[in-house]
Structures are given as structure tokens and as C-alpha cells.
Amino acid sequence: MRTSIALATCATFLALNANASPTAAPAQPKLVVVMAVDGLPQEQLLRYRGQFGDGGFKRLLTQGAMFADAHQAHGTTVTAIGHAAILTGAYPYQHGIVGNNWIDRASGKSVYCTEDQRHQYVGEATAPSDGTSPAKLRVDTLGDQLRYATGNQAKVVAVSGKDRGAILLAGKGGTAYMYMEGSGNFASSTYYMPQHPAWVQRYQAGKPQDRYYGKTWRPMLADAAYQLDAGDTPFAISYYSESGSPDASYYKRLKEGPFVDELTLEFARAAIEGENLGANPAGVPDLLGVSLSAHDYVNHAHGPESRMSHDHLQRLDRMLAGFFTYLDKRVGSDNYLVVLTADHGFANSAEFSQRQHIDAGRVDGKALMDGLQRHLDATFGAGKVALTALLPNIYMDEEALAKAGVQRAAVEQAATRWLRAQTGIADVYTRSRFEEAGATGTRIDLLLRRAWHRYESGDLVVVPRAYWSFGAGSSGATHGTPYAYDTSVPLLMMGKRWIAPGTYAGYTEVVDIAPTLATILGVRKPAGAEGRVLTEALARR
Template sequence: MPLLIILFISFSVPVSAAPRPKLVVLVALDQFRSDYLTRFENLYLPAAAPGGKIGGFRYLMDKGAYFANTQTAHAPNVTGVGHAAMLTGALPYLHGIVANYWYDQALHEKFYCVQDAEAQTIGGKGGEHTGRSPRTLLVTTVGDELKNALGGKPRVVSIALKDRASILMGGHRADIALWFDEEAKGWTTSSYYLSDKQLPSWLVDWNKSEYLGKKVPEQWQLLLPEKQYWLSTPMTPEMIGDGRGLGKKFPHSIAGRLAPFLTSPWANAFTFDTALRAVSALKLGSGAATDLLAISLSAFDAAGHNYGPLSHEMQDMALRTDRMLSDFLNSLSHQIPGGMSDVVVVFTADHGVQPNPLLAAKLGLPGEAYHSADLADKGNVRLRALFGFDDSEKPIASVFEDNVAFDHALFQKRGKDAGEAARALASWLRSQPSIAAAYSRGDLLEGRVPPTEVARRLARSVHPERSGDVVFSMRPGYLGMDNHGYGGTEHESATVLDASIPLIFVGKPFKPGRYADMASLSDLAPTLSSVLGIIAPSGSEGHVLAKALRAAAQ
């Protein structure tokens, strides 16, 4: 094992002597950069809202142990990798989720990170990836170890619009992981969790509730007067993505349409309301053992890709979600027998995001957009010139999320050394103005990389079977825009804008305060495990954030 990985490892053992909470709630936001909390802080509800209500983000910031300088420790910074890290405390070289997709050499095609041919989607149509499960996750989660420690009695439930977010938070022993199936227009799950292949009755009823028609407005309008949005930057139409039918300026029309709804703030309210239904139906937080509820809000990512972090839309998304979070916490406090005093809330995100490249260009910031097909074409030309492949041959099989996978069958047929070609291609990539770092998989696995933070993050994230032959990271501002055209924005790199996330722990075991210490997303799982008095997950490599623990929890 490379020295740089050994040095990163710290082990966590259970040390809690305090009573366990009745319920742990993880609230994760998909594509919520850390500065969303501080930029808009003065516009959020106060920690104690009018009428004695619990506030939203400021309640977490003021009442919790708030690590404002938190980053992910891996790459690429995408949904699957980030959600896998949250409750495992592990890095991709161990947990195995190296990207949302990777290239399967045996199948000669991309493989989805929670794909499982042995599982069946229940209550939904499933779309491109019919079978889903956590079997590709190679380590345990906090929920798994909580069940292991307490005789299987804890209930573990995860909920997100995205299947990979829900499944990877829930882990192997989750009672149920729910996600939203757009084709079926309802919440669904997998036969992996429900052997009878029947959705629970409470969920069937919820799917029939006509939420979109009854609780979602016809238009998404600004919550506050327009002058309050001076923190955001006006953009021209070409800087914005297609918005999934929302349009490019306020007011945005929803008008009962599913795709615009799922890209709007009300998709976050929908997810919170589904979580409250689960709490009520399953009586989470009411038993003798600690239960775990993991929630991810996916609408931030859907809207963020189209409008970008500096937009009026993302400011309004944050402001509205602040109020929705307050409603959720207040409702939750009335459902749990001991109220919020018996609840631990953990708040984080899977990754950050970079500014829209066309906006960045207008502002004079470095960077530009590219498409992976262009990189593959240029890489194939380079490899043909260096290794004698014919013009009709494509030695690069796939470029996926800052990975380049070769066609190994072609290399074997032509008697070419894929390892030598990977080092040559990585060297060429490093000479490109858009590339911050690029290394062959072999060099990363053996630790032959410079002592830079970007290189360390790539080395922590490479898996011998799932990663590409070459792994790279773009320079700040240079974005692969395959899924979003040249309007909108992206996130993937190992650099700070994509890696910066919030991390807050709220509850009896934690000392409220704003901590300036650098923290990692990988610290979440061992810290939470410590206060629960259980062993950390099997691949955990983060540190227990001991400064934030009260004496009784140390």
C-alpha cells in the first residue's frame, strides 16, 4: 500500500458512554457548496424562528458543531462517490465506487455504480438500469454497523430522488432505500430490500397522493424582493442549460410538469415529506434501539447544473430549502417521543460545483468547457502515432468522469502494452493546458506520484479493476460538459470548488461552535460511530472530530 494512503488512515473505536439518541438523521444536499451557507446566512431564518419554531440552516449552524472548512478527500467529485463516502468513511480505492459509471472490460460497456442484474425494481419501470442494489459497495456503512452492534434492531431507511444516492447511503443492511422513478411517477425500491417484491402500503398510498398537482405552485418565483438577490450574478441565456423545461429566467413555469418540478425547490419539500411519512409509518425513533434515516436532496444538483452556483436560481433554491428544512425539523420534533433532544442531525453534501464556464469567461476567470469525445478523439490520434494502431482502430474505449479506459481486447490482439500506453497518454495529458494532473492507474496504485494534494486525492480514489487506465483531474474552471451542452455547469475535479462542502453535527453529544479546523467528508462516519458507541465502518479512514464532542461522548 502506498505510503501516502497509509498516512491518511486513522482508526476509530467506540468510546461513547452517553445514552444513544433515538434517531440519527443525515441530511445530505447534492451539489451544495460550502459557501452557500455563509453567502446567504443573513437571509436564512434565525436559529429560533418566530413562534418558537426551530429554524433551518442557521439552526444547524448555531446549534451544531459546524466545520466550515470541510472538503472531500477523493476524486472525481460526483454523486455516487460522495454519497458512498458519507456513511462509510472510506475512499474509493476501498469502497469501490470510483465514479457514477465505470467501463466494464468484460461487458465492453459502461457499468452503472449501483447496477445489479440479480435485483428487480419494485413499483417502477427502472429505465436504463433495471436492477439496483448496494452490492458494488465493497465496505460497510454506519447503518450496517449499527445493526450489527444492536442485534439487527435498528431500522435504517434512506431516501433520495436519485437511486445511487439513496442506495449508497443506506448500505447493505438497510431496511429500505427509496428513490423516485420518473417513468413510473412514483417512489420505488429494489427486490434487494423487499423479498416479497411489494411496496409497503404506506408508500403505495403516498404514491397516489397527487403531490405535484396539490402542493406545487404553477410557477417558481423569487421568494424575496429582487433587491435581496444582489449576492447573485445576472446571466445571459446562453450561459444557462435547458433547465429541464423550467426556462431560463424567472418566473419559471412548472405547470404540473414532472421534470420542471423535480428541478425545483419543491422537489426538496417532496423528499422531506416522504421522509416524514417514513418516520410515521415505521415509527422511527420510537423503539429501544437507535434508528437511522438518511435523506439526500437531489434538486440542488438538477438545478445547479443548469443555472450554476452564482445564479439567482441557486440563491432562491437555498432560501426556500432553508424554510423547508425548518418545516421538516419542526414536524420531526413532534413525531419523536423525546423531541429533538433525542435526535442527532448530521448535515453535509456530496460535492461542490464550479461557475458556468461561459459566465467565467465573461468575468475574465480562467477555464473553458470541453467534451470527453473531443478528448477521446485526440487521445486516439496520439496513441495511434505512438503505438502504431491503424486509423480505424480506437484504443480508447471510454472516457468517463476523469478516467480514460482502454480497449484491452484491442491491445491484446495487437500485442501492445496497455501499461506503457497509459503512462504515455498520461504524460501527454499533463502537457495540456486544461489538465491539472494525469497518471496511469499503475503509477497511482504503486504511489509513483508527486506529493501534491490533487495527486493524493487521485491515488486514494483508484481501484485496480474499476478505474480507467489513466486517471486525471482538470484544472479549475475547465469543465467536461458532456451532459449539459456548453450552457450550465459541472463538477468532477479534485480541486477546491468541487471539493468544498459543509459538515455539521447537531445533538446532545456535540459542542456547538464554528470550528476552523480542516475536516473531511470521510470524518463523518467515524465521528458518528464514536458517539453511537459502535465500531466504525469496515473501510473507514477518516478521523474522529474529537474537538466537537462533549466530555460524556469522549
């Protein structure tokens, strides 16, 4: 009964649109494409926009809507949390994805955000911690609502270089395909299907990932184009293996440069054709999620201020141009809507910031935790307080505290005082502080409360100072804080029948995407969605 009502409602909506007058709401898009560029700060998009070609980012900026002050508005800005926000419209305190990894309180062990040992990759080796299902995602997504509203006739497919990028965009009812670093294939898992459809098998048989063997990634622009980047040394990164032929080491290396993004977009085209996305025989919209992973790897290794990061973004721009041209021909330029955003921003490398006379550095997480444990042993007695950490989260052993007769509040206070005195630490948020009712205080208070889940998050959340990060070493960059360089991301929408082009300066959040698309599609927004509809950018109805 529920399915028949949903089908009737959708059919009525489509029929009304088909017979609508010119002033009525435009028909639904045949295909919604939601794209995430992993680790792309808004600052980079604006800094390099003068060098983009006509068909990629520049097309989105000129023919679509750009939200100039858009944010991943939660306090722990990492890949899994950011991807979960895009199509749930929810914050971590609801959707339950509190990091890429966190500590399971029952076992005391680290768990991965999309691991599910009940399922395996289809035709690929699977480790226990590999991402195979959305079981840990506690809410539904826009794709789930679209499938519900159409009696499961709408197709929802997501593809990514990272399993968490695909799985968290696909939601509960879609289908995820992810890059396999052991084979270079894109594969799904038994959560979604027992075996791959014929189009995937044909794609895999062609071994497109092997075409890059022996190729070298070099800057695509003239040297003068990179003169403002940190360092002026040209780079050349070759893709090969010690064995002399494509193998697991080569396929893993492909993830760390532009070629994995080329493969991701190529597989997305294969999915459009194999699943007939955008030409659904039931006459309902389809949804495609595409997460492009390489920019994050490049920024981690070299920093967003680097020549390699700059060049990768230019290459990605050209890839997007080709993909949009393909959509124009395959689906029709009037029939699809694109949203492009990012899961998080990025800090500059500490060494670069220091050269700009900014107080920046790295906090060695192991040394920090060793020092905290010694302090608590001296305060309460050795072994009475047991801690486990995946920074910024620190977990207490409640059973050990009860057995030792130590009050959690006393440990919170002692740990907070000691941590705040350490170099590079700005503040500590405790379970007691999070559970207090009342006003949130500062914006950082708000972002951290949104990121804290009472069952999954730690009893202490440690916040580094601005431009400081957790980690050892002396190179590379990272993200994960509530500061603007980590929260500020692009938010671009293009679809001339639904989106009014222009630059919108008002504050927006990534969680606004799901309610806005739900309004355009005429479906119920996801249950946990707290974002608003971006009415200012909707085409006049």
C-alpha cells in the same frame, strides 16, 4: 449465537446509560438523521447565511457544530462517490464506487453505480441501468453496523430524489426509497422487499406529487436580495405537461426544482411515522438518511452563482426549518441528532469565471478522445491501441495491446505527453503511476490516489486545469475535479446532548462522519472507515 451476544451487549450499554450519573456519557440518540444536499458548496452556505430564517441552516449553524474546512477528500467529486463516503467512512479505492458510471472491463460497456439487473422497482417500470441495489458497494456502512449491533432491530431507511442518493446511504441492510420520474412516486426495489408496506401504499394513493401541476417557481425574496447574483433577470418556471395533465414529462420536470425536495422531506416524515423511527420498541436507535437532490440539478443548469441557485437554497432553508420543527414534536428535541453535508461542491459556470478574468473553459470530451485515438494510431499503428472512456477515466484494451505486441507503459507515456499538451488539461495519472509505492507527493496526488480503484478505474485519469471541465455547450456548470471548489462542502452536526455547538476551523473530511457517529452510538465503525472521530465537537462526557 452472534445475534444473541450483540443484543446482550446493546442491552447492557443501554441499561448502563439509563442509570448513568450526570457526568457519564449521555444516552444514545433515538434517531440519527443524516442529510446530504446534493451539489451544495460550502461557499454558498456562507455567502447566503445572512438571509436564512431561524429554524433551518441558521439553527444548525448556531445550535450545532460547523466544521469550516470540511472536504469530500477524494479526486473525483461526483454524486455517487460523495454519497458512498458519508456513511462508509471510506474512500473510493476501498468502497469501489468510482463514479456515477464507469466501464466494465469484461464487457467494455458502461455500468451504473447502483444498477443490478437481478432486481426491479416495486410497482414501477424498471430499465436495465436503473439503480436498484447496493451490489457494487464493496464495504459496509454505519447503518449496517448499527443493525448488526442491535440484532437487526434498529431500522435504517433512506430516501432521495436520486436512486444512488438513497441506495448508498441505506447500505447493505437498510431500505432505500427513491423518486420515480415516470410516476412521481417514491418506490423501493425487490432487493429490499417484494411489495411496499401499507404506509407507502397509502402515501402513493394520495398522489401528493400532483399538487404542483400548473404551479410556478418564482423568487421568494425581494429583488434586492438577489443583486449580487449573476444576471438580474427574474425567473418563472412553470410545471406542466404537453398532455394537459400530470404525466412522465411533468414528473421529470419536478426533479429540477424545489418541489422534489418538498416531496422528499414529506416522504421522510411518512417514513418516520410508518416505520415508527425514533420510537423503536426494542429501545435501540434508528437511522434515517435523506438526500435532497434538486440543488444539484439547479446548479448544473444555471450555475451556483445564479439567482435560481440562490433562491433554491433559501427555499431549502425554510423546508429544513419545517422538518426540524416536525422532529422536535415527533421525536423530541433532546432525542435526535442531525448531520448535514454534501456529496460534492460546484464550480462556477465557465462563462461566469471568464467574466471574472479567470482562465476557464470546457474541454469537449469526444473531440479530445478522437484526437488521442488518432495520435495513438499514428504512433503505434492504426487499431493497435483501443480506448474506451468515461472521462476522467480512459480504459485500454489489454487483450488488444497484447495481441498487437504493444507495451502498456509505452501507450501511457505517449498518451500522457499528447494529453498534457491539450488546452484545458493539467495532468494525466497512469495506472503505473498509481501503482507506484512511496510518497504521494502533492495533495492532488493524494486525492486522486484515493479515488482510483485498481479494478474499476481507468488506466489513465485525466485532470482538467482549475476552472476547466469536461463537456460541450456554452451554459451551465459542473463538478468532478480535485480542486477546492469541488471538494469543499458543509459539515454540520446538531444534537445538544452529543454535540458541542461552535465553529471548528480545523481540517475535516466527510469520511469523519461515520466514525464519529459510531462513537456516539457505541457501535463498531464500518470496516473501510479511515476517518477520525471529531472529538473536538463531542459534548463533554
